[in-house]
Amino acid sequence: MAPAMVLLALFLWLSHPAALYAASAPYKAVFTFGGLSERSGVLFVAKDAGIFQKHGLDAQIVNVRSGPIGMAAIASGETQFHVGSATGASIGAMAGGLDLVFIAGLINKLDGAFVVAPSIRTPSDLKGKRIGLQSIGGGIWMFTMLALEHWGLSPERDNIQLRVIGDQSVLAQAVASDIIDGAYLGYTFGAQMERQGFRILADLAKLGIPYQGLGVMARRSFVDRSPDVAERALRALVETIAFINKPDNKAAVTKSLARGLRLQKVEDAAAGYEMMKILYDRRIYASPDGLRNVLRLLGKSNESIRRLKVEDVVDDRIVRKLEKEGLF
Structure with missing residues (x-):
């Protein structure tokens, strides 16, 4: 190959985000999640299939027993992301002054x-x-x-x-x-x-009940400080959703789900796998209607939550960037 062609090929390879991430040391990121169901399967698959690694993340996936534990971990800086629903714990933390926001929405309806x-x-x-x-x-x-x-x-x-x-x-x-x-x-x-x-x-x-069923949360200050890390995480999750929907990956996805849910038999994950193919939104925006529903319900007994607006709890700058690129 002529030297000019070699340089062009190298330039094109390095211009791809995944190639840039691969050329640098992976960032150690901790993702917590609370719900032990197929809804969290996107995390299991992203880890097991090497998609987080491909996007330059050395990801640790940690199941927490309750939302308050996840909120405490992210508030202290021990973790970078919490993947979960809009709940009393997450919305309450936001109302209490923690600069926590939804940077993406993966499931935007009630399910299960x-x-x-x-x-x-x-x-x-x-x-x-x-x-x-x-x-x-x-x-x-x-x-x-x-x-x-x-x-x-x-x-x-x-x-x-x-x-x-x-x-x-x-x-x-x-x-x-x-x-x-x-x-x-x-x-x-x-x-x-x-x-x-x-x-x-x-x-x-x-x-048909709107709800922020599964979203990616991070501190706004973390996104300000490390937007590239948040972007890597969302790119990996978009790719994982596409991976889950490819029939050729059924065995790998089912195996990841069974392992993540601690099922004794891989075949027990079959129903969950079938639902995973239709649960996740390809356009990973957080759901304004779903969040309004949550704020309304929780606001009945909490004045601080009642004062919150959707724009207070969402930061979609990275999702908008990815959509502009044509990623989804």
Whole structure:
């Protein structure tokens, strides 16, 4: 090859963002997430398939037991990103003065399965029943409250007992053991319960309720200081969503999901894999309508949250840059 052609090829290679990242030492970034379901599968796949590494990130994926733990970690600088829902913990931290913002939205609607005992046939049958949660104000609480509101139910008026039980694997066991009468579960655990004879009262995605179901959060000061790191993270996630949707990658995605959810059998992740293909938005903007819904619900009992506006909790500068480039 002529010297001029070699130089041109080198220039074109180095002009590609992934090539530039590969030429430098990877940035160590910690991503926390709270929801143990297929919704967080995009992180498992990005790590296992080497997509984070391709974009110059030495990513550590850490499951935290509750939103407040994730918020404390990001506030202290121990972590750079939290991938989760708009909840009492995240929105409360924003209202309390933490410069936390959604820099992207990956799932912008309510999703998952509301699983109940076989004797419960309609939403009105939930009156007087025990519903399990992972925490008060957390993602599962938000999903549950928005679903109950959609059905015209009120925990106080209708004597619906909300009980803090644990994460989704524990909630599934609690429903199976008759400790509770129902709970929100992701599609992976929901499918397992349905095979055992329990009822899917509703596929929440079909209710059409706007919600910031999964977003990428970071401190605004971190994005100001290290915009390249935030950009690497979002580029990697966009590529991962495309990777998940390619049929040839089914085995790799299912294996990552099974490992991330700590399932005993890879085939138990099949239902979750099928949902992952349609859950994620290709245009990874945060959802204004979904966030307004959350601010409205949480603002009923919190004046600081009631004063927040969508623009206070979103920073979409990097997403706009990526769209302008034609990445999605």
